Amino acid sequence: MERILQGFERAAGASPAIRFIDVMLRGAGQVMFMDNPLTGLFFVAAIVWGAFAVDAPLVALAGLLALAVATGTALVGGFDRASWRVGLYGYNALLTGLALGTFLAPGAMHFVFVVIAGAFSVVVSEAVGRFLKVHAVPGLTFGFVLTAWLFLLASHGFAGLPAGGLPTAVLPGGATVVASDPLAPGAFLAGVALSISQVFLKDSIIAALLFLAGLAVASLPAALLALAGAVIAVAVAHLAGAESDLVTGGLLGFSPVLTAVALGTVFGKPTPRGLAYAAFGTVVTVIAQAALNAGLAPFGLPALTMPFVLVTWLFLLARPAPAA
Incomplete structure (x- = not known):
């Protein structure tokens, strides 16, 4: 595997076109913090599989188009070359394109929005990064959340851009109560797998396995933590009485x-204290997901990854200072 990566790096060094593809793949991998083109390739394969599995290939096209536009915008626009090289201007755009493809009806204006949003996500990511630099915290996927929310809300003002996939605006009500007994094994495993695939707005167990494989080729600890995070999320959400469809569909776990x-x-070390801190943060994120789902319901907006951003920030x- 290392030889494959080294060979690809040599090819990228000799060809601007291959370098551009390399940066795009790294941008895809950066959705889950991996600066690895092979990880990105697995992720792209999972996105394409997940889109075709539900007969929605235009969703994958929207995500990849936004990724390409953002990668090109950051390069031509003169943004930080080191950040561009490792794909940090691409991951928010990829998620934004997938969100617009998922929640907006397809059409010519839809793809115009995808192009504009992909380019704009670069500006948002850079601005957020500069603002947070003084606090030594990363922008995470806030660039995606802010860009997607802006463009999804704008769809209500344009007749040529129907938002057929957005949630219906409703006042939050009580959840459908579920039993506190453990989920059936099949439903539990499905919820765990879909919690991983829904990071990329995909409802596919096969896509989830590809995402895990992509993580594992770059970082086995990251893959194990993704799996552990999904298990914690499904267990906590179910025991708290969340709606069954949300739990088993991975919509409270991504x-x-x-x-x-x-x-x-x-951003931490997998020491016993570090893992306990991460587990606690994971539990709180489940609560934040439910809270933001309810808080945004009157606006008909999905929470996207804002619970992750808020809790991780x-x-x-x-976080405690390292022991002396």
């Missing part, structure tokens, strides 16, 4: 998966 990886290994700002 943000906790990201929190577990971020706090457990990317707070836990990083509050």
Whole structure:
């Protein structure tokens, strides 16, 4: 595997076109913090599989188009070359494109929005990164959340851009109560797998396995933490009485998966105390997901990965200083 990566790097060094593809793949991998083109290739394969599995290939096209636009915008626009090289301008755009493809009806204006949003996500990511630099915390996927929310809300003002996939705006009500007994094994495993695939807005167990494989080729601890985060999320959400469809569909687990990886290994160390801190953050993210789902219901907006962003920011700002 190392030889494959080295050979690809040599090819990228000799060809601007291959370098561009390399950066795009790294951007895909950066959705889950991995600066690895092979990881990105697995992720792209999972996205394409997940889109075709539900007969929605235009969703994958929207995500990849936004990724390409953002990668090109950051390069031509003169943004930080080191950040561009490792794909840090691409991951928010990829998620934004997938969100617009998922929640907006397809059409010419839809793809115009995807292009504009992909380019704009670069500006948002850079601005957020500069603002947070003084606090030594990363922007995470806030660039995606802010860009997607802006463009999804704008769809209500344009007749040529129907938002057929957005949630119906309703006042929050009580959840459908579920039993506190453990989920059936099949439903539990499905919830765990879909919690991972829903990071990329995909409802596919095969896609989830590809995402885990992509993580594992770059970082086995990250893959294990993603799996652990999904298990914690499904268990906590179910025991708290969340609606069954949300639990088994992974819709309360994708943000906790990201929190577990971020706090457990990317921005922390997998020591016993570090893992306990990450696990606590993962539990809180489940609660934040339910809270933001309810808080945004009157606006008909999905929470996206904002629960992960909010909780991870707070836990990083509050993390204990290393022992002397």
